[in-house]
Amino acid sequence: MRISELEGKRVAIWGYGREGRAALAALRWRLPRQPITVFCSDAEAPTLAAMEDPALTIDTQVDGDKLAAFEIVIKSPGISPYTSPAVDASLHGTQFVGGSGLWFAENPPGKKVCVTGTKGKSTVTSLIAHLLRSAGKRTALAGNIGLPLLELLDVEPPPEFWAIELSSYQAREAIAPDVAVVLNFFPEHLDWHGTEARYFQDKLALVTEGAPRTAVLNAADPRLVGLSVPDTTRVVWFNDGDGWHLRDTDLYRGQQFVMDARRLPLPGRHNRLNLCAALAAVEALGLDAVALAPQAHQFKPLPHRLQALGARDGLDFVNDSISTTPHASLAALDCYKGRRVAIIVGGYDRGIDWGVFADRMAVDPPKVIVTIGQNGPRIFERLKLISANSHFVLSEAVEMEDALRLAREGLESEGLVLLSPGAPSFPRYKDYVERGRHFAKAAGFDPEIISSIPGLGVA
Template identity: 75%
Template sequence: MRISELEGKKVAIWGYGREGRSALAALRWRLPSQPVTVFCSHDEAEPLRELQDPALRIETSVNAALLAEHEVVVKSPGISPYTSPAADAALEGVRFTGASGLWFAEPPAGRRVCITGTKGKSTTTALVAHLLRAAGKRTALAGNIGLPLLELLDVQPPPEFWAIELSSYQTGEARDVDVAVVLNLFPEHLDWHGSEARYYADKLALVTKAAPRIAVLNAADPRLVELDVPPTTRVLWFNHADGWHLRESLVYRGEQPVFDARHVPLPGRHNRLNLCAALATLEALGLDAVALAPAAASFRPLPHRLQSLGLRHGIESVNDSISTTPHASIAALDCYRGRRVAILVGGYDRGLDWGVFAERIAAEPVAAVITMGQNGPRVYEKLKPLALGDRFVLAEAGDMDEAVKLGLQVLGHDGVLLLSPGAPSFPRYRDYVERGRHFAQAAGFDPELISTIPGLGVA
């Protein structure tokens, strides 16, 4: 639904975080006198009142009946459409969309590259933008990575390319996509989607529903190999011997060695595969990816993603607060094989199975595993039988400060203190950024210096 189609309708915005603020700003830019209801928290209500907008109605409580007073509700991504009150209001005929959906409904201005995956989507999106800019292309970097698309509505001059990260909450809203990239699939956000099967279906809507011109897919992911791709979509595989893939640290295009990925400031095999995906994406856009590959060496890593904060007393502190699945924690451990590691895990309990993490610890014990957060006790009990015989230190912490203290005590003056929680940050923290900043502070680093995402916007 285009913004112009909202004129004269009963419209609400549900949630007043950054996406909600961008939606209200876009409505006021295009439809300055359109009546709008905003459903928000008590804390968010006061700045809304200060706008003194006579066409604005503010509600600090929400239920299906209040939602049903509206024809269209622009909801924040974190609000699930599958649970009450959204599901109940939808039965009453309310149409739900998101801020991203409003942006995608506008006529395309520039070629749209949309990237998703359970792991690596932010880094890959930023890599694509970085390489496009290295090719001299005016490129927008936006989406779930930290800049709502609507904040770039009507930007002039329009970019030639859009590098857009989409979460599973947003993939169903994409349309007119030139290249869709799906990196990998693991169980995630099951509380929002309701089931593992629905999570995969919603994630893959970027291909099955958006029907992009080209889909760049990971040949090593069985779900992607078996995906029923629309007949109008051409598939370009990465992580495959015929395309962009890795051999040790070398990036290959088919049988041609192209680039030593050790020159890229991104640790771990998974990040080198992200580079392969980015290069395959450039190829899908018709650019000379082989010639552009060396430009990856000047890429600036994103914060909170295996971010080395530095050394203190012989200990390297690494902030991987973005990690929200056990698979992500395993990938983080893989980056530090051969070093003494104390890993801090735990957070919001979504009921994910930590068996795969336990198998990794059983096969390759670390110096210490410190559990914390809501699911900390459950993870602790899962690992407890493995810690017998002093194979590794297993400890429970009440909060981040205690977890950092315990990890440093185990490491002494040598090793890696790794925050890779494998779980969401709430309700203890507002988001993974706040969690990462707390970790930095507890480990003795300045939290003000670690959170800027380079390259957002148009350049």
């Protein structure tokens, strides 16, 4: 649905975070006199009122009946279409669309690379943008990574390439990208999707319904190996001996050795596999990825992703606040094998099974585990059953300051404190950025210098 098709229709915007603000700005740019209702929070209402827009209605209460009064509702990504009041309004004919869907319908010029997956999508998207820019290509970095696509609706001159991160909330909105990259799957966001099966379906829609020209897929993920793709889509595999893959710490393209990956600014094997995905995507665009691969040495790692903050009182501190699944926490621990580690885990309880984490802790635990957050007590009780025989210190905290104190005490002033929660941040924090900043501040570091994502926008 193009923005011009909204003219004369009953239109609302639901949610006034950054995506909602981008949607309103885009509609006002293209349709300056279109009546629009914005459903927002009480705290956001004064900002909207200050615009003194006579065609703008502000409502801080939303329900199915109110939504049903509109033909089109542009909703923020975090609002699930599978629960009330969205379901109630849909039954009355209301059509819901996201800002990303509006942007794709406009089809701005430039080749589009879309990246999704449970973990690693921000890093891969940023790596793709970095590699393309290293080749002298004007490239936009946007999407779920922190810059809504609608904020770049009318960029002049237009970029040659778009590196776009899509969450599972947005994957269905992509229309015919040049390259679609799918990294991996672990159960996540089940409160939004409703079921694990629907989560995978929504995520895979980038390929199954988006009809990309090329799909770059992880050969090590069984869900992707058995995926049925459109006849018009070419499939390229990474993490496969015929494509981009790792042999121990060496990077290969098929049988060709490319470089030793140990000195890359990408901690952990999973991050080096992320580079394989990025190189496969760049190659699918027609560039010489082998020649560009050494440019990964100049990549600036993203904040809150295994981010080394520094040392205090003999301890190192690592911020992995973006970790929102137990699998991500395990991957983080793998990066520090052989070191004395205290890991802080826990956050919003989505009902995810922590059995795989507990099984690993039974045989290969860190020195200290501190649980925190809404699901902290549940994780604590699960680990309590094995802690006595697994030789790790298990503690339970309420606030971040408590968690850091317990981590320090358990390490006895030697080792590394790792925040890798394996769970979302809310409701305690607005997002993983706020959680990471709190961790940094409580550990004695300046939170103002750790959160900016390099390269967002067009360059």
